[in-house]
Amino acid sequence: MGGRNPVKELFGKLADGTEIHRWSLENGGTRLKVLSYGGIVQSLEIPDGEGRYANVCLGFDTIEDYVTASPYFGALVGRYGNRIGKGRFTLDGTAYQLSVNDGENSLHGGSEGFDKAVWEVEPFTQGPDIGLVLQHTSADGEMGFPGTLRTKVTYTLTEHGDWRVDYEATTDKVTVVNLTSHVYWNLAGESSGSVNGHELEIAAARYTPVDSGLIPTGELADVAGTPFDFRAAKAVGADLRVAHQQLLYAKGFDHNWVLDKGVTAEPQHVATLKDPSSGRTLRIATTEPGLQFYSGNFLDGTLVGTGGAVHRQGDALCLETQHHPDSPNRPDFPSTVLRPGRTYRTTTIHSFDA
Helix, strand or coil: CCCCCCEEEEEEECCCCCEEEEEEEEECCEEEEEECECCCEEEEEEECCCCCEEECECCCCCHHHHHHHCCCCCEEECCECCEEHHHEEEECCEEEECCCCECCEEECCCCCCHHHCECEEEEEEECCEEEEEEEEEECCCHHHCCCCEEEEEEEEECCCCCEEEEEEEEECCCEECECEEECCECCCCCCCCCCCCCEEEECCCEEECECCCCCECCCCEECCCCCCCCCCCEECCCCCCCCCHHHHHHCCCEEEEECCCCCCCCCEEEEEEECCCCCCEEEEEECCCEEEEECCCCCCCCEECCCCCEECCCCCEEEEEECCCCHHHCCCCCCCEECCCCCEEEEEEEEEEC
16 A cells, blocks of 8 residues: 555546556555546445455546446545535525536536546645645636635545545535545445344434425424334344335435534534444444435446446445535535635544454
8 A cells, every 4th residue: 555655546547548557555554545537435444343455436447437437436526415405505595506517406416517527736744744735716607606616625534544535626606515535434344235134323303304306395303103213223124124214215314314403613423434344343433413324225236346346226325424405405504615815614524443
């Protein structure tokens, strides 16, 4: 992995000849590989209790697969993570129409979101920590969003092996922004099969129910007595096949949990994921008010991962820290509006042990 200092290598080229590089980092027992394309986490390796390493996130071996086939594997997502209903919103009296790429809705920033951008990447070493600074500028009007958005995302591997993500953005016009990371987790190891036996705990007493297009209805529903109650750790698959209308809409879990802590200045613990077979544990802390838990419902056996196996439904899950979906159309949800002169800042920390 190249020891302490981040190591850069050529990963591949886009059709227009643009070079895509891969950065390899190792610190505190965690190994991370990141692409300049989409800010993608290609792999993240952590040990089990016996010191045996496994890559715990889904990815591809070639840039061609990421360009043509990827369901956001490991990507930085923006300008707006998750869905905006009908790709429309009104801001300060002006109506905006976004790129629509998920039925009639806009998903993860539209058809050419940040997951498809080539990011500028610079390595750094700061005391015992190492990392990468990724930067990208999105032009005014890109995918329909107003304002030139200058985005900086810092990936830090700490001396303790934590993977910390700090997001920043500024704009020259009033806009909306909601950045997140779309890693697909399987703590038993990529290509090891279903994650339905993983145990998940989410510190949320409410979630945002959706309509058939997976757009929030506006209700903040109690999780008590429903399959959405993860306040105490339980197997991901425990209630996955319950005949609940929300699960039918999403073909499983693909919902936003309203975190009990709300928006916070500093990251607070919100979720724990554990694989009983390996003992590997992921703990997530964030400043964000929401967590999108997606149970890998649309993995359909057509994608081959880095381990050489085909990914099928439920072979990984996502835990995306975020503001709530469709917030630009829900003034009662925490605001995603960013104005000139202000800086968007959020932080999420992923901690690992076994």
